Structures are given as structure tokens and as C-alpha cells.
Amino acid sequence: MDLHTLNTLNYEEFFEHFGNIVEKCPLISGAVWSRRPFSSALELESSVYEFIDSLPSSGQEGILRCHPDLAGKELISRTLTQESMKEQNQAGLTSLSQSERETLTLLNSQYKLKFGFPFVICAKMSDKNKIIEALRSRIQNDRVEELGTGIAEVKKICHLRLQDIFFKTCPTRL
Numbered sequence: 001m002d003l004h005t006l007n008t009l010n011y012e013e014f015f016e017h018f019g020n021i022v023e024k025c026p027l028i029s030g031a032v033w034s035r036r037p038f039s040s041a042l043e044l045e046s047s048v049y050e051f052i053d054s055l056p057s058s059g060q061e062g063i064l065r066c067h068p069d070l071a072g073k074e075l076i077s078r079t080l081t082q083e084s085m086k087e088q089n090q091a092g093l094t095s096l097s098q099s100e101r102e103t104l105t106l107l108n109s110q111y112k113l114k115f116g117f118p119f120v121i122c123a124k125m126s127d128k129n130k131i132i133e134a135l136r137s138r139i140q141n142d143r144v145e146e147l148g149t150g151i152a153e154v155k156k157i158c159h160l161r162l163q164d165i166f167f168k169t170c171p172t173r174l
């Protein structure tokens with residue numbers, strides 16, 4: 001997508017392209033649309049991050065709670081969003097052994113019990129072994145630290161989703 005197209009999208013079209021740059025949080029794209037015109041893709045990305053950073057911690061926790069578990073029930077029932085499916089597949093989470101799946105399920109539920117939100121990590125920048133390792137380590141953190149880490153991972157996921165949108169069709173445009 002080129003800059004001119006980006007800046008001429010009405011909000012319905014904007015939703016179609018950018019509605020899931022933050023998992024199941026179309027409200028964020030709805031809010032950021034008002035910041036047009038964008039001078040670059042980077043400016044759009046910064047607007048998303050500013051919006052997220054301006055939320056109270058309850059709002060940031062809400063963003064984390066919109067994320068599906070890694071290798072969780074949505075993957076098994078094939079109800080993940082397209083983006084999340086690709087990311088989990090790329091990290092090797094669609095081909096886990098039974099014991100890897102059991103380990104991940106147990107750690108995910110211990111994590112949720114401790115923090116009240118799911119463990120979030122940018123799966124595309126990781127793999128199944130690193131994810132299990134990160135879960136084991138991050139579960140030791142305190143809640144404030146984990147909220148910050150989870151939101152930093154949401155931004156990495158968003159960055160890669162935006163890159164996909166901007167560079168998939170024409171790598172030289174923005």
C-alpha cells in the first residue's frame with residue numbers, strides 16, 4: 001500500500017486493512033484513523049503506540065486479554081484470526097509434541113492464574129522452545145513488570161503486521 005492510498009482510506013476501508021494490527025482491538029485503528037494524514041508508515045505506527053501508552057493499566061491489560069493463548073483452544077478449534085494463525089504456525093506451535101503442548105497449556109494457565117491476563121509474546125520473533133523458556137522465566141516477574149513486557153510484545157506483533165500490510169504488495173513503496 002502506498003502513502004496516498006493510506007491517507008485516502010475512509011474509516012471502513014481503514015478497518016478492513018488495519019483493524020487487526022493489534023489482535024482483536026479494532027478500537028485502536030478506529031481511534032488512530034483520526035490522526036490522518038500520516039507522513040509515513042512509521043507515523044501511523046507511532047500513533048498506535050502513543051494510543052496504547054496513553055491507556056490506563058486496566059486498558060493495557062484489556063489489550064492483553066484480547067490475545068489468544070499460544071497453542072490454546074482457538075488453535076485447536078481453528079478459530080484464531082488469520083494473523084495469529086500464521087504467527088503461531090511460523091513459531092512451530094501447530095506441530096507440537098503431546099508433551100510440549102501439555103507443558104505450554106500448564107504454564108499458560110499458571111501464568112493467567114498469577115497475573116489475570118494471558119502470556120503474550122511475538123511468536124514470529126521466537127520459536128516453540130524459546131516461548132516455553134520465556135514463559136518459565138516471565139512467570140517469576142511481578143505484575144507491573146509483566147504488563148510492561150506484554151505490551152512491548154504487542155507492539156512487536158503490531159510492527160510485523162504493519163510491515164506485512166505495507167510491504168506485501170509493493171516492497172519499494174513506503
Ligand SMILES: NC(=O)N[C@H]1NC(=O)NC1=O
Nearest residue numbers: 068084087120121122123
Ligand atoms: N498469546 C500470544 O502471545 N498471542 C499472540 N502472539 C503472536 O505472535 N500472535 C498472537 O496471537
